[in-house]
Amino acid sequence: MTARIVALFVLVAALAGCAVADTRYYLGAFDQNQELRELFRLFNKEKDQENRFVLITQIAAGLANEGRVDREILFLSTHVEKNPADIYNGYYLLLVADAYRDMKAVPFAIHYYRRILSNYGDLLVKGTSIHLQCLQELLSLETDPEAKIGSYKELSSRFPDQSPGINWYYMAKSYEEVGEWEQSIQAYQKFIGSVDVDVTGDSIALRDASEKVNFSNSADKSWLVPDLNALVAGVRDAITTKNISRLRKYQAQVNFFQEPWDQTQLISDETVNYNIINYLLTSNVAIDSQLDVAANGREATLRTTGWNFRPSTWYLYFRQVDFPANPDINMQWEWAGIYFGEKL
Numbered sequence: 001m002t003a004r005i006v007a008l009f010v011l012v013a014a015l016a017g018c019a020v021a022d023t024r025y026y027l028g029a030f031d032q033n034q035e036l037r038e039l040f041r042l043f044n045k046e047k048d049q050e051n052r053f054v055l056i057t058q059i060a061a062g063l064a065n066e067g068r069v070d071r072e073i074l075f076l077s078t079h080v081e082k083n084p085a086d087i088y089n090g091y092y093l094l095l096v097a098d099a100y101r102d103m104k105a106v107p108f109a110i111h112y113y114r115r116i117l118s119n120y121g122d123l124l125v126k127g128t129s130i131h132l133q134c135l136q137e138l139l140s141l142e143t144d145p146e147a148k149i150g151s152y153k154e155l156s157s158r159f160p161d162q163s164p165g166i167n168w169y170y171m172a173k174s175y176e177e178v179g180e181w182e183q184s185i186q187a188y189q190k191f192i193g194s195v196d197v198d199v200t201g202d203s204i205a206l207r208d209a210s211e212k213v214n215f216s217n218s219a220d221k222s223w224l225v226p227d228l229n230a231l232v233a234g235v236r237d238a239i240t241t242k243n244i245s246r247l248r249k250y251q252a253q254v255n256f257f258q259e260p261w262d263q264t265q266l267i268s269d270e271t272v273n274y275n276i277i278n279y280l281l282t283s284n285v286a287i288d289s290q291l292d293v294a295a296n297g298r299e300a301t302l303r304t305t306g307w308n309f310r311p312s313t314w315y316l317y318f319r320q321v322d323f324p325a326n327p328d329i330n331m332q333w334e335w336a337g338i339y340f341g342e343k344l
Helices: 002-015 023-030 034-045 049-065 069-082 089-102 106-119 130-141 145-158 164-177 181-192 205-217 228-240 244-250 276-282
Strands: 257-260 299-305 314-320 333-340
Touching (some): 049 069, 089 106, 089 130, 106 130, 130 145, 145 164, 164 181, 228 244, 228 299, 228 314, 244 276
Parallel strands (some): 257 333
Antiparallel strands (some): 299 314
């Protein structure tokens, strides 16, 4: 398939500037297709640009329906090269780009989407901007984060009503990939402040963005500990000695959560209280000897029981912080939250 697509791409370039399109070539084995034959006959006679637009799109659809996407691409590309003044050339190349996309020839599809944005004015076809379609397709196909950032910027600048919040979220992700941490946080802030914060396929997008912004904006990160075992030992000792002030020093000062394992489980409103560790004074807490470290090596839980609260079993949750913006604290450990009840 790849060799065939490359050969087609070369053929299109080679035929650029040809004086006459051979209808028989495009029809080929479908010479008996009366509808296509009639469309080509009308096309070769028609001079009006609007009427030719209708015929060209019908011919392209007819070739595609016959399974000859390669000839559809060649027909459209050749027309564009031979008729540079045709106001619909941007749309014809959009059909070419879509055809390459459907053939899984992503680099060629990207080439044409970018070409349309760079060299052809925008058109409204069936009420939809072809430039908007190009940007949306590029964002779904491109893997280079720098290129995606450029597309997101153009999308937000030219089409601000097109899911602005979600666009800011994914722009922030792309900034992260290239190490532009300040721009990433700014994009996350714009996402948080937008009205559309529901990201399909990512139910914790808002929480994730809020945590990153809160952590970045916190001036004092003294609760971080370089070594997990040292952090757990400190928390364990503070609980055993019921030393609340010391325990608070280990508690993350931003993004600290308190929630049940099962999010559908109802618990007392008291659990929302930031001072929940005050239960330590009225509880006889037992702490498991073993720390449960996750397979990824970046999270861990410590089971504790005997809290004067229902449920009386709490899992203390520890994690490494992901903050490459500051290498001095990146990947240090924090006590990030509490899960209530037995682990599911």
